[in-house]
Amino acid sequence: xxxxxxxxxxxxxxxxxxxxxxxxxxxxxxxxxxxxxxxxxxxxxxxxxxxxxxxxxxxxxxxxxxxxxxxxxxxxxxxxxxxxxxxxxxxxxxxxxxxxxxxxxxxxxxxxxxxxxxxxxxxxxxxxxxxxxxxxxxxxxxxxxxxxxxxxxxxxxxxxxxxxxxxxxxxxxxxxxxxxxxxxxxxxxxxxxxxxxxxxxxxxxxxxxxx
Amino acid sequence: xxxxxxxxxxxxxxxxxxxxxxxxxxxxxxxxxxxxxxxxxxxxxxxxxxxxxxxxxxxxxxxxxxxxxxxxxxxxxxxxxxxxxxxxxxxxxxxxxxxxxxxxxxxxxxxxxxxxxxxxxxxxxxxxxxxxxxxxxxxxxxxxxxxxxxxxxxxxxxxxxxxxxxxxxxxxxxxxxxxxxxxxxxxxxxxxxxxxxxxxxxxxxxxxxxxxxxxxxxxxxx
Amino acid sequence: xxxxxxxxxxxxxxxxxxxxxxxxxxxxxxxxxxxxxxxxxxxxxxxxxxxxxxxxxxxxxxxxxxxxxxxxxxxxxxxxxxxxxxxxxxxxxxxxxxxxxxxxxxxxxxxxxxxxxxxxxxxxxxxxxxxxxxxxxxxxxxxxxxxxxxxxxxxxxxxxxxxxxxxxxxxxxxxxxxxxxxxxxxxxxxxxxxxxxxxxxxxxxxxxxxxxxxxxxxxxxxxxxxxxxxxxxxxxxxxxxxxxxx
Numbered sequence: 314x315x316x317x318x319x320x321x322x323x324x325x326x327x328x329x330x331x332x333x334x335x336x337x338x339x340x341x342x343x344x345x346x347x348x349x350x351x352x353x354x355x356x357x358x359x360x361x362x363x364x365x366x367x368x369x370x371x372x373x374x375x376x377x378x379x380x381x382x383x384x385x386x387x388x389x390x391x392x393x394x395x396x397x398x399x400x401x402x403x404x405x406x407x408x409x410x411x412x413x414x415x416x417x418x419x420x421x422x423x424x425x426x427x428x429x430x431x432x433x434x435x436x437x438x439x440x441x442x443x444x445x446x447x448x449x450x451x452x453x454x455x456x457x458x459x460x461x462x463x464x465x466x467x468x469x470x471x472x473x474x475x476x477x478x479x480x481x482x483x484x485x486x487x488x489x490x491x492x493x494x495x496x497x498x499x500x501x502x503x504x505x506x507x508x509x510x511x512x513x514x515x516x517x518x519x520x521x522x523x524x
Numbered sequence: 525x526x527x528x529x530x531x532x533x534x535x536x537x538x539x540x541x542x543x544x545x546x547x548x549x550x551x552x553x554x555x556x557x558x559x560x561x562x563x564x565x566x567x568x569x570x571x572x573x574x575x576x577x578x579x580x581x582x583x584x585x586x587x588x589x590x591x592x593x594x595x596x597x598x599x600x601x602x603x604x605x606x607x608x609x610x611x612x613x614x615x616x617x618x619x620x621x622x623x624x625x626x627x628x629x630x631x632x633x634x635x636x637x638x639x640x641x642x643x644x645x646x647x648x649x650x651x652x653x654x655x656x657x658x659x660x661x662x663x664x665x666x667x668x669x670x671x672x673x674x675x676x677x678x679x680x681x682x683x684x685x686x687x688x689x690x691x692x693x694x695x696x697x698x699x700x701x702x703x704x705x706x707x708x709x710x711x712x713x714x715x716x717x718x719x720x721x722x723x724x725x726x727x728x729x730x731x732x733x734x735x736x737x738x739x740x741x742x743x744x745x746x
Numbered sequence: 747x748x749x750x751x752x753x754x755x756x757x758x759x760x761x762x763x764x765x766x767x768x769x770x771x772x773x774x775x776x777x778x779x780x781x782x783x784x785x786x787x788x789x790x791x792x793x794x795x796x797x798x799x800x801x802x803x804x805x806x807x808x809x810x811x812x813x814x815x816x817x818x819x820x821x822x823x824x825x826x827x828x829x830x831x832x833x834x835x836x837x838x839x840x841x842x843x844x845x846x847x848x849x850x851x852x853x854x855x856x857x858x859x860x861x862x863x864x865x866x867x868x869x870x871x872x873x874x875x876x877x878x879x880x881x882x883x884x885x886x887x888x889x890x891x892x893x894x895x896x897x898x899x900x901x902x903x904x905x906x907x908x909x910x911x912x913x914x915x916x917x918x919x920x921x922x923x924x925x926x927x928x929x930x931x932x933x934x935x936x937x938x939x940x941x942x943x944x945x946x947x948x949x950x951x952x953x954x955x956x957x958x959x960x961x962x963x964x965x966x967x968x969x970x971x972x973x974x975x976x977x978x979x980x981x982x983x984x985x986x987x988x989x990x991x992x
Binding site (some may be wrong): 669672676677680681682683686689690692693694696697700701704707708725732736739740743744746 | 828880883884886887890891894895897899900903904907908910911912914915918919922923925926929
Binding site for chain 2 (some may be wrong): 361362363364365382383386387389391393394395396397398399400401402406409410411413414415416418440
């Protein structure tokens with residue numbers, strides 16, 4: 314489904330990686346590993362279509378994502394480094410806006426339920442600026458609960474700033490999603506235990522793909 | 525598509541309401557700049573009447589430019605902009621929503637307060653309507669063109685000053701026709717043609733600017 | 747003759763070509779400039795009303811033509827770079843900009859020099875001078891934007907969007923300035939009213955314009971060579987080239 318062909322990424326005159334090729338079928342989990350500055354975030358941003366590669370292309374169901382555009386983005390959830398949470402909006406408002414932008418119809422109640430499952434019950438109506446770092450991360454990740462029908466998740470450091478319970482919760486979510494036949498691409502520095510039948514790891518330092 | 529449009533306008537207005545101080549600053553800037561001119565050139569009524577349309581228009585240009593920085597930079601900083609770029613709705617539509625919200629917050633108040641300021645300059649009453657209408661048609665163009673500059677300078681050092689360098693020369697036609705319309709009316713000439721010209725600018729900018737803004741945002745967010 | 751033009755779209759192959767062509771264009775510029783100035787200063791008749799002072803239009807008018815033409819050229823290269831994603835096009839756009847700004851400045855400067863003896867002031871808000879001034883601001887904006895962006899790829903693309911927006915705006919600006927000029931001053935003061943253009947005057951102006959054109963090409967080629975070296979400094983062929991210089 315997701316195909317990476319001969320990617321090369323250049324940032325600030327320096328080649329981060331080149332000749333990167335990979336094909337993922339549905340129901341696979343891909344972990345992008347590598348040291349700081351090895352280009353993990355850049356690879357994820359290229360996969361999303363936010364960054365254009367110096368060479369090569371990313372294909373979704375055989376079509377280049379540059380020409381698919383909104384067709385592709387409809388089928389993608391990206392949770393980036395920054396939470397995309399507005400300080401002056403409440404947790405619920407943030408979640409509803411994020412889902413509407415993604416083209417999903419989400420009611421206030423659904424958003425509240427999702428937030429509650431992420432341990433934010435009672436804090437739905439607080440402005441996001443009074444929430445802690447970890448709680449803001451939970452608001453961003455709560456979107457995953459509402460995106461079970463979306464076949465591709467791209468998650469940049471999803472576990473950053475989360476406590477053990479929340480990490481468990483996200484791991485379960487990812488495992489369930491992969492089991493449903495969807496594709497998940499993520500990066501992490503922590504050890505993650507995610508049960509998946511096919512779990513690939515690509516190391517950007519050595520450029521090795523392992524199972 | 526319309527859902528996303530409404531959602532983004534609603535979101536930006538909500539944010540503006542919760543940060544009322546920012547909105548008030550640009551408006552106060554407009555009021556103060558206009559009020560400074562009589563102090564600079566002297567209170568001679570005939571002179572003030574002559575320069576009023578130009579002064580008010582230039583001040584409106586500066587005030588609407590002042591608030592351009594806020595348009596995308598906050599969204600860029602907290603990652604919301606990335607989500608907009610990856611939205612299921614075409615970016616052009618989202619951009620139009622952002623521009624509409626910007627105009628409602630930064631442009632419309634200028635239009636509404638301009639007649640009051642024009643009274644300070646003793647502008648004859650029939651001209652007040654002409655001035656307001658010219659601003660009503662012109663300020664959305666300022667928001668549209670300004671958004672291109674704001675998108676291009678996103679995240680750059682000294683973006684605020686740079687944006688004025690990029691955008692002010694592009695504002696020239698709106699300024700000339702906008703202020704000129706009031707001058708024409710003052711000279712007792714017909715102004716319909718100039719209102720139509722301003723409307724044409726608005727339509728033209730409304731059709732082409734969103735493309736440029738969207739392209740600029742994608743370039744700047746890389 | 748079958749020339750593979752795309753071969754020269756890579757900076758590496760274009761670099762020596764630009765180096766070989768630049769001296770020819772420079773010589774042509776000097777020659778045409780000398781002929782044009784001779785025609786303008788010695789052959790063209792003295793104007794009955796304005797005396798000898800009018801002769802500055804042999805520099806003023808071609809410089810004004812060139813400044814507008816170069817903006818279109820710049821926007822063209824920028825657009826090509828944006829659509830085809832070729833690196834060289836963006837470099838060409840940045841190489842043309844300073845020459846365009848220079849000609850805008852020359853047009854303003856000579857216009858002001860002509861204003862003093864003719865109307866007794868250094869600056870008149872004449873339609874052409876005002877448009878030139880705004881054009882100069884547009885060039886400054888383009889160069890300032892490119893200078894503020896560190897990543898050359900983003901600088902090229904952002905500059906391209908600005909140049910294209912600018913080139914759509916230039917005619918609108920030009921016509922609104924014309925209208926503004928007639929509204930506020932009438933047609934009393936205009937640099938354009940060159941009284942009954944003699945054939946030699948016209949020839950002098952055309953020759954000067956061609957000379958300026960050749961100069962612009964030479965300057966752009968030389969400047970693009972510098973930009974190529976700067977951008978490709980990590981490439982092997984640049985290292986080799988620098989070694990041959992020593």
